[in-house]
Amino acid sequence: PDDFKPTEHDYIAYVTGRDAIFKSRYGRSILTRGGIAGRLASEVVPGVKVLEGPTQGDEVVGMDGNGTVFVDDFVPEDKVEKVCGVYRVKGAKDPRIALLSWWPSQARWRASGSNGDQWTPDAEKWFKAREEEFR
Numbered sequence: 001p002d003d004f005k006p007t008e009h010d011y012i013a014y015v016t017g018r019d020a021i022f023k024s025r026y027g028r029s030i031l032t033r034g035g036i037a038g039r040l041a042s043e044v045v046p047g048v049k050v051l052e053g054p055t056q057g058d059e060v061v062g063m064d065g066n067g068t069v070f071v072d073d074f075v076p077e078d079k080v081e082k083v084c085g086v087y088r089v090k091g092a093k094d095p096r097i098a099l100l101s102w103w104p105s106q107a108r109w110r111a112s113g114s115n116g117d118q119w120t121p122d123a124e125k126w127f128k129a130r131e132e133e134f135r
Contacts, residue, residue, distance in 0.1 A: 004091060027041060
């Protein structure tokens with residue numbers, strides 16, 4: 001909605017909540033999935049965490065030609081949305097709920113053609129410029 005203007009306090013609350021998710025059992029799995037959520041996770045989750053492997057292994061993420069199944073920890077979509085800063089906001093004048101976000105959602109990032117899971121130099125340039133807008 002046009003009447004919603006996020007504040008510095010909103011951003012701090014977002015970062016605090018996001019970092020709590022990254023420090024939880026979901027952080028390692030989000031990091032391994034790449035995309036915008038993975039890039040955000042890389043700010044908090046040490047890269048060596050990926051070597052620990054899944055703790056639950058409750059989601060199939062791939063299969064090779066020999067039928068070997070690869071698993072990882074399931075991450076609920078609401079957690080992925082939260083780390084991307086997706087807000088559901090109802091305006092004072094408009095009763096409809098709008099989705100606003102600090103960063104593109106993971107789904108939007110993948111649909112944008114920005115190489116999905118891979119992080120490119122162009123993506124990093126965009127990320128740094130966007131990050132600077134929050135300062």
